[in-house]
Amino acid sequence: MRRLYHLPFDALSRKVRILLAEKKLAFTCVHEPVWERRETFLALNPAGEVPVLVEPEGKPIWDDHAICEYLEEVYPEYNLLGTTPDQRAEVRRLVAWFDKKFAQEVTRNLVGEKITKRFIAGATPNSGAIRAGKQNVHYHLDYIGYLSDQRNWLAGENLSLADICAAAHISAVDYLGDIPWADHPGAQAWYARFKSRPSMRDILKDSVSGIPAARHYADLDF
Amino acid sequence: MRRLYHLPFDALSRKVRILLAEKKLAFTCVHEPVWERRETFLALNPAGEVPVLVEPEGKPIWDDHAICEYLEEVYPEYNLLGTTPDQRAEVRRLVAWFDKKFAQEVTRNLVGEKITKRFIAGATPNSGAIRAGKQNVHYHLDYIGYLSDQRNWLAGENLSLADICAAAHISAVDYLGDIPWADHPGAQAWYARFKSRPSMRDILKDSVSGIPAARHYADLDF
Structure with missing residues (x-):
């Protein structure tokens, strides 16, 4: 069986989980506490980071980008990267937008400070970073609203x-x-459409001990 | 003419410059001081970052990863990504190794502190980061030595x-x-082979005012 080493609130892992589900590929998730630096995991990926995909009888694949490109090449049936080089460049541009800019300006400041830091001994959330994350998110939601106003996805x-990411x-x-x-x-309308997809079901069941999910987290009509 | 917006000491820009040269694609370089946030540049790439590739009559392409994949798709004659999904996964894994791990542990601590910070008003190099960069580089050079001992490249x-990156x-x-x-x-032998390629000629001519190049920088027999 195909295995994905992941962390439930790691956005790069979530991207691969949703992609696998959109491609209707069965997989099991292995929760990997990367901060423990387990030797068997380091043997799979010397970089010590998730996500790592292990295909049946296959070599481990890292990083998230290599996994997504691999899945697109080997399982092209449900195409999620576009059919022309220009389309794929646009998809990859937006993936970079979210994995680089959104990640740095929003995800790291909020998920990183509030969730990831719980697993690092002695780390405390930085309130300045949290404030910055809450400010920055507006501009990104505007951008999502703008894009989904111009385009279907x-x-x-x-x-x-790009939507998955x-x-x-x-x-x-x-x-x-x-x-x-x-x-x-605008962003809400886009997310409501995406959230109702079967590929999101497992994501919406995730939880972390000590931090209850926002009430609307799994609600499709939020 | 194809244009590449870049910064001479940005490793992601260098990767694209070397790739273009390996593929024997003509291009002109446009030095883009991203810290000035020029409006005409932001119109090309709202993310405000280099490298950005503009093909003749084409849309601007960002980020470095999207550019490399695009060039490989559109100009496949000199293949630099591998011919099977497994080979490409291995190339992309090593690209991630250098663009994520090496970048964070070495490039940012040394090039970021000593060169990039010169262009940010009020920023001073962090001597702790520089020390960390000088420590971390050993482990990466060992890894390059190990890989090039097992393989031709x-x-x-x-x-x-992977070599380009x-x-x-x-x-x-x-x-x-x-x-x-x-x-x-081992790493030196690998770099000596790579450094003598014509694709490195322009890179070895780069300079930054106020910081002279190490004496052996452009020396092919170092």
Whole structure:
């Protein structure tokens, strides 16, 4: 069976989980506490980071980007990267937008401070970073609203890895109740459409001890 | 003419410059001081970051990863990503190794502190970060030595984007004289082979005012 070493609130892991589900590929999730630096895990990925995908009888694949490109190449049936080089460049541009900019300006400041730091001995959340994350998120939600106003999905006519990637980050932040949906109806309409997909079901069941999910987290009509 | 917006000591920009040269694609470089946030540049890439590739009559492409994948798709003649999904996964794994781990542990601590910070008003180099960078580089050079001992090039039999990416980071650090070659003959042998390629010629001419290049920087027999 295909295995994915992951952390439930790691956005890059979520991206791969949603992608696997969209491609209707069966897999089991292995929760990997990377901060323990387990030797058997380091043997799979010397970089010590998740996500790592292990195909049946296959070599471990890391990082998230290599996994997504691999899955697209080997299982092209449900295309999520686009059919022309220009389309794929646009999908990959938006993936970079969320995995780099959104990650740095929002996800790290909110999920990183409030959730990830719980697992690091002696670390305390930085309130300045949390404030910055809450400010920065508005601009990104505006951008999502703008894109989904111009296009059917974020990168064009069809659902793509760009939507998956955006939903991966946003769902992790939304667990904390830190997405100000009321101010961003365009982004909310896009996320409502995405959230109702079967590929999101497992994501919406995730929880972390000591931090209850925002009340609307798993609600499809939020 | 194809244009690349770049910064000379940005490793991700260097990666694209070397890739373009390996693919024998003509291009002009546009030096883009991203800290000035020029409006005409933000219109090309709202993320405000380099590298950005603009193909003749084409849309701007960002980020570095999207550019490399695009060039591989559109100009496949000189293949630098591998010919099977497994090979490409290995190339992309090593690209992630250098663009994530090496970048965070070495490039940012040395090039970021000593060069990039010169352009940010009021910023001063962090001596702790510089010390950490000088420590961390040993482990990465060992890894390069290990890989090139097992294989002809870093990712396998053929030269690939993994070598290009490693050379992009290492060349930027080497400008500062911060690669301890004497302790790492395996890595040195690999870099000596790569450095003599025509694709490195422009890289070895780069300079930054106020910081002279290490004496051996452009020397092919170092």
